[in-house]
Amino acid sequence: MNARLKFVLITLATLVAVVITGSLGLWQLSRAAEKQARQAAMDAQSAKSPLTASAVRAAADPMVLLHQRARLRGTWAANALIFLENRPMDGRVGFLVLMPLVLEGEGAAAVVVQRGWVPRGFEDRTLLPRIETPAGVVEIEGRMALPPSDLYALGGPTGGAIRQNLDLPQWRAETGLPLMPITLQQTGASAEGLVRDWPVVNLGVEKNFGYAVQWFGLATLFVVLYLWFQVVRRFFIRPKSTPSDV
Numbered sequence: 001m002n003a004r005l006k007f008v009l010i011t012l013a014t015l016v017a018v019v020i021t022g023s024l025g026l027w028q029l030s031r032a033a034e035k036q037a038r039q040a041a042m043d044a045q046s047a048k049s050p051l052t053a054s055a056v057r058a059a060a061d062p063m064v065l066l067h068q069r070a071r072l073r074g075t076w077a078a079n080a081l082i083f084l085e086n087r088p089m090d091g092r093v094g095f096l097v098l099m100p101l102v103l104e105g106e107g108a109a110a111v112v113v114q115r116g117w118v119p120r121g122f123e124d125r126t127l128l129p130r131i132e133t134p135a136g137v138v139e140i141e142g143r144m145a146l147p148p149s150d151l152y153a154l155g156g157p158t159g160g161a162i163r164q165n166l167d168l169p170q171w172r173a174e175t176g177l178p179l180m181p182i183t184l185q186q187t188g189a190s191a192e193g194l195v196r197d198w199p200v201v202n203l204g205v206e207k208n209f210g211y212a213v214q215w216f217g218l219a220t221l222f223v224v225l226y227l228w229f230q231v232v233r234r235f236f237i238r239p240k241s242t243p244s245d246v
Helices: 003-046 053-058 168-175 205-236
Strands: 069-076 082-084 094-103 110-119 137-145 179-186
Touching: 003 205, 053 069, 053 094, 094 179, 110 137, 110 168, 168 179
Parallel strands: 110 179
Antiparallel strands: 069 094, 069 137, 082 094, 094 110, 137 179
């Protein structure tokens, strides 16, 4: 391969590498911008005044209430209590406790409340803790949230008090309650034997910025190496003469 062809091939390869790594860096920046916009929308939702039971009922699409704070009044459907297993918190294995709250007001409406977390017994994994549930009308505070994420499970939805995942249509049919597609993560001091140390929603914008820096750094490295070996050493640094060259 002659020197000119080698120079052309190296130039093309460097150009392709710079374009690819630079494009990946720009893509990571665009992902970060998307997440920042979503975070800003979540923060704006959280800054709104707390929702009431009537406002939740009146929402044509309850999903637009996501991330808003709420102060709801209603009565617990204590007989519909379920435990989602394999839900760790602070490195401990336990259950996520779910219970419907029948909202106060005219017309039937109920929202699934993520009441909190309880540890699981090691001696008897099927032993369920007693969850204190006040009778009558209660007022609770929380944040409107998506249903708990599904974990991998073999087979279809399961019934009983202990479940792997929440299947809303199935639970709606079991309870006979008009459960909304949105849930409430109950906040406030841990009480009634429940822990409510919910993780803060983090969209991972810092990761995207970190990946972008890595890709741009790699693109810069390709350019520097190309300039050093193909331009500086080739045209500006002459090799020292040896006795045989004299």
